[in-house]
Amino acid sequence: MRCLVISNLQSNDEIISxxxxxxxxxxxxxxxxxxxxxxxxxxLMLAVAAVPGSIFPQRxxxxxxxxxxxxxxxxxxxxxxxxxxxxVYSSSWFSAIYILLFISLIGCVLPRTAxxxxxxxxxxxxxPRIFSRMPAHIEVASKxxxxxxxxxxxxxxxxxxxxxxxxAVSAERGYLRxxxxxxxxxxxxxxxxxxxxxxxxxxxxxxxxxxxxxxxNNLAAYDSFAPGTFFKEAxxxxxxxxxxxxxxEFDIRPTSKGMPLDFRAQVTTKLGVDGKExxxxxxxxxxxxxxxxxxxxxxxxxxxxxTIRDADGNxxxxxxxxxxxxxxxxxxxxxxxxxxxxxxxxIIAFFYPTVDELTTGALTSLFPAPIDPMxxxxxxxxxxxxxxxxxxxxxxxxxxxxxxVAGGKSGVKGLRLKLGESAELPNGLGTVSFDGLKRxxxxxxxxxxxxxxxxxxxxxxxxxxxxSLLVPRRxxxxxxxxxxxxxxxxxxxxxxxxxxxxxxVATALTxxxxx
Amino acid sequence: MTPVxxxxxxxxxxxxxxxxxxxxxxxxFLSFSWQLTRLSSDKxxxxxxxxxxxxxxxxLLIMADVLHGVGVILRGIAASRVPWAxxxxxxxxxxxxxxxxxxxxxxxxxxxxxxxxxxxxxxLILGVATTVFxxxxxxxxxxxxxxxxxxxxxxxxxATAFFNIAAALSIAYxxxxxxxxENSKLKLVGAMRRILGLFPNEEKLERLAYxxxxxxxxxxxxxxxxxxxxxxxxxxxxxxxDTKEVWTFIIWTIYAGYLHANATRGWxxxxxxxxxxxxxxxxxxxxxxxxxxxxxxxxxxxxx
Ligand code: HEM
Numbered sequence: 001m002r003c004l005v006i007s008n009l010q011s012n013d014e015i016i017s018x019x020x021x022x023x024x025x026x027x028x029x030x031x032x033x034x035x036x037x038x039x040x041x042x043x044l045m046l047a048v049a050a051v052p053g054s055i056f057p058q059r060x061x062x063x064x065x066x067x068x069x070x071x072x073x074x075x076x077x078x079x080x081x082x083x084x085x086x087x088v089y090s091s092s093w094f095s096a097i098y099i100l101l102f103i104s105l106i107g108c109v110l111p112r113t114a115x116x117x118x119x120x121x122x123x124x125x126x127x128p129r130i131f132s133r134m135p136a137h138i139e140v141a142s143k144x145x146x147x148x149x150x151x152x153x154x155x156x157x158x159x160x161x162x163x164x165x166x167x168a169v170s171a172e173r174g175y176l177r178x179x180x181x182x183x184x185x186x187x188x189x190x191x192x193x194x195x196x197x198x199x200x201x202x203x204x205x206x207x208x209x210x211x212x213x214x215x216x217n218n219l220a221a222y223d224s225f226a227p228g229t230f231f232k233e234a235x236x237x238x239x240x241x242x243x244x245x246x247x248x249e250f251d252i253r254p255t256s257k258g259m260p261l262d263f264r265a266q267v268t269t270k271l272g273v274d275g276k277e278x279x280x281x282x283x284x285x286x287x288x289x290x291x292x293x294x295x296x297x298x299x300x301x302x303x304x305x306x307t308i309r310d311a312d313g314n315x316x317x318x319x320x321x322x323x324x325x326x327x328x329x330x331x332x333x334x335x336x337x338x339x340x341x342x343x344x345x346x347i348i349a350f351f352y353p354t355v356d357e358l359t360t361g362a363l364t365s366l367f368p369a370p371i372d373p374m375x376x377x378x379x380x381x382x383x384x385x386x387x388x389x390x391x392x393x394x395x396x397x398x399x400x401x402x403x404x405v406a407g408g409k410s411g412v413k414g415l416r417l418k419l420g421e422s423a424e425l426p427n428g429l430g431t432v433s434f435d436g437l438k439r440x441x442x443x444x445x446x447x448x449x450x451x452x453x454x455x456x457x458x459x460x461x462x463x464x465x466x467x468s469l470l471v472p473r474r475x476x477x478x479x480x481x482x483x484x485x486x487x488x489x490x491x492x493x494x495x496x497x498x499x500x501x502x503x504x505v506a507t508a509l510t511x512x513x514x515x
Numbered sequence: 516m517t518p519v520x521x522x523x524x525x526x527x528x529x530x531x532x533x534x535x536x537x538x539x540x541x542x543x544f545l546s547f548s549w550q551l552t553r554l555s556s557d558k559x560x561x562x563x564x565x566x567x568x569x570x571x572x573x574x575l576l577i578m579a580d581v582l583h584g585v586g587v588i589l590r591g592i593a594a595s596r597v598p599w600a601x602x603x604x605x606x607x608x609x610x611x612x613x614x615x616x617x618x619x620x621x622x623x624x625x626x627x628x629x630x631x632x633x634x635x636x637x638x639l640i641l642g643v644a645t646t647v648f649x650x651x652x653x654x655x656x657x658x659x660x661x662x663x664x665x666x667x668x669x670x671x672x673x674a675t676a677f678f679n680i681a682a683a684l685s686i687a688y689x690x691x692x693x694x695x696x697e698n699s700k701l702k703l704v705g706a707m708r709r710i711l712g713l714f715p716n717e718e719k720l721e722r723l724a725y726x727x728x729x730x731x732x733x734x735x736x737x738x739x740x741x742x743x744x745x746x747x748x749x750x751x752x753x754x755x756x757d758t759k760e761v762w763t764f765i766i767w768t769i770y771a772g773y774l775h776a777n778a779t780r781g782w783x784x785x786x787x788x789x790x791x792x793x794x795x796x797x798x799x800x801x802x803x804x805x806x807x808x809x810x811x812x813x814x815x816x817x818x819x
Contacts (some may be wrong), residue, residue: 010710035780036775036778036779037780037781037782039774039775040772040776040779040782043771043772043775044768044769044772044790047765047768047772048767050764050765050768051761053756053761053763054758054805054809055809056761057810058756060756061756061757062754062810065810088756089756130771195754204751204752251654253521255521255651255652255653256521256651256653256654259653259654259656260656260657261654261657262657262660263657272569281659283656283657284658284660284749285657285658285660285661285663285749286748287748287751291690294751296751298751312704340619375746444751446751446752448752448753451747451753453755454743454753455740455743455744458743459740461736462733462736462737462740465732465733465736466733468641469729469732470729470733470735494722494725494726494729496722496726
């Protein structure tokens with residue numbers, strides 16, 4: 001069935017055998033592609049094709065998951081990767097399905113639009129010869145006169161388009177149904193375009209900001225940055241943002257102890273170099289809106305403030321270091337690299353906001369807030385590997401060229417520091433002190449100019465869909481007979497009240513005019 | 516934000532109401548089943564007593580629904596928020612809405628014979644909810660502190676309820692039109708045939724299912740859009756092919772296929788009925804397997 005045919009009653013299944021010649025074949029292929037059946041099958045294929053993306057980790061949503069998958073399945077993973085199962089939604093086969101679907105859709109709605117324009121301007125079709133063949137029909141005995149005039153007035157008042165043809169009245173209503181359907185399908189094309197174009201111009205950057213630090217919006221300030229295909233650096237509007245304070249609140253009630261209640265990043269922002277300073281709060285569901293950017297709060301944690309001195313008492317490291325939370329009670333892991341000394345060394349440190357010792361001797365954190373904070377350190381001496389020019393992950397320490405000098409199996413106990421304490425580092429490396437505690441916020445800076453358009457088209461499509469599914473389109477005919485009159489109606493599409501309509505029209509036409 | 520008042524003892528009372536509702540649902544389900552067995556009898560006298568059982572079943576269903584509703588509302592009061600922030604709450608609220616819609620629809624539509632399905636399925640959902648999904652009242656994590664929780668989830672619950680009733684009608688349609696049901700000489704199937712004979716005719720079943728499905732589809736489209744708007748605030752992008760988003764999309768596409776099938780020659784009737792059932796199975800899958808076993812951002816079951 002061709003998509004042009006909207007009502008089942010109208011589909012005289014003319015099976016056209018493929019015409020001859022190249023042109024004929026092209027026409028035939030086009031007809032196949034734009035047929036409802038093809039659209040239906042492509043829709044179902046799209047549904048099936050989307051499934052593997054929820055089974056295998058996807059690079060776009062879960063890059064770590066992909067890495068882990070490769071580690072766990074070293075032989076299978078490359079095979080899956082070769083058929084793009086880790087990039088399902090940008091894969092060639094997934095794209096092929098939806099592109100075909102949209103070509104089919106365009107090929108379908110364009111001619112439908114033309115037909116609908118014609119229908120909007122033409123009169124309702126003439127009354128059928130035999131009313132009883134219609135799905136709803138009634139014959140009424142009545143002696144009242146002026147039937148045609150009264151029927152015309154009645155149906156017009158009910159929003160029908162009416163024409164009179166001798167003794168018969170033809171009426172049609174519900175053109176909005178088809179209009180809604182076309183709006184719906186065109187809006188889907190709008191959604192697709194807005195997603196594609198907007199995605200191309202978008203960017204997404206991440207930055208960890210410790211209390212007191214300032215972020216200035218330029219490429220160099222991001223910890224990681226993912227631009228869309230058409231991104232230009234000029235899209236980054238210069239603004240600065242300082243994290244004044246980060247507040248976290250956790251539940252203390254026994255049944256929900258330690259559950260997060262609220263996170264607030266209190267920031268001050270400034271547009272350009274000499275803009276006015278403004279204070280605001282960023283919360284999880286309340287991003288900060290800046291020009292060409294929205295700033296989201298995506299994570300948080302502790303940043304212990306430490307000072308490290310060499311054996312001569314010179315400061316070789318000082319400041320707050322962001323530790324990544326490893327558990328819901330914020331046991332956190334941090335790495336400190338001290339390159340500028342006679343002998344390079346690094347520290348792998350754990351932070352426990354509310355420390356407790358398990359029976360095994362291992363430490364743990366009981367509660368996410370810093371009630372009894374403790375810092376423990378394992379120290380590694382040797383080459384930090386920073387001179388190779390390869391950028392290093394600041395949250396990881398490559399210990400392959402290092403020897404452990406404190407903690408673990410080194411024979412020297414790991415260091416344990418409470419807030420305000422200091423300790424001697426092993427092997428005469430100097431001293432370390434735990435001077436203070438700050439918090440950090442992980443911020444995401446995102447920009448997607450297409451999002452608003454996606455929303456506009458999505459809402460339009462919802463409106464079109466609702467109209468096309470709920471507005472009944474029907475034709476009603478009234479004709480004088482020898483004993484009275486008859487009424488018939490035909491629905492185009494689903495119409496739950498067709499019979500009721502016929503009865504109501506008949507009743508209205510038999511009742512005396514209320515004067 | 517000051518910590519909200521959580522009332523653990525009130526949530527215990529809520530649970531008691533849910534248990535009470537389950538008990539009454541059980542009796543209601545039994546009377547509907549008994550009604551169906553009587554209807555399937557080949558003796559006229561036995562069949563005649565069935566309508567009384569139906570009345571009893573419906574009265575019980577209303578009572579159970581009231582108890583169920585009180586349980587849902589108390590749960591909301593106990594948690595000081597809408598009662599649909601985790602799987603347990605979603606299940607009890609969703610099943611309450613299914614029964615309520617069904618009871619309202621009873622007045623306008625002749626769909627009484629699926630009552631056994633509705634009450635039985637509901638009992639199953641509540642059973643799983645109270646045993647597998649149950650969690651104590653807990654404060655909302657920051658990601659859920661948004662008015663979108665009210666909108667997005669409520670509409671999803673409603674959509675699910677409409678799809679649920681439509682699926683029941685489609686299943687009845689599939690049995691009614693099945694060749695093996697028609698031709699089988701088995702006694703049991705013969706009994707089933709007699710029950711199916713009492714259902715509205717095929718065309719009516721198909722149209723009823725269609726009407727519930729289109730409402731469900733409109734609501735589902737809204738759910739998807741509302742989810743995207745919320746994701747833009749909570750997860751900093753409106754769409755990211757998270758597992759939950761993927762399945763919402765899959766379900767949407769299946770039902771879009773269903774709507775097209777209804778206008779495609781050769782696909783109306785049985786095939787579209789199957790699509791509606793597949794769509795509903797995908798919804799159940801999305802709610803259970805995807806929530807519990809798939810990795811993603813949308814993990815608010817509250818289960819550890
Ligand atoms: C992205 C792909 C598509 C989606 C998501 C989609 C979705 C929908 C939905 C939800 C409806 C319901 C409205 C209704 O039944 O009136 C619908 C109707 C319709 N669609 Fe599509 N559609 C798509 C592609 C197509 C294509 C490619 C065609 C033509 C080849 C098409 C032709 C139609 C027609 C003719 C109707 C009206 C059916 C009726 O009157 O019941 N659609 N579509």
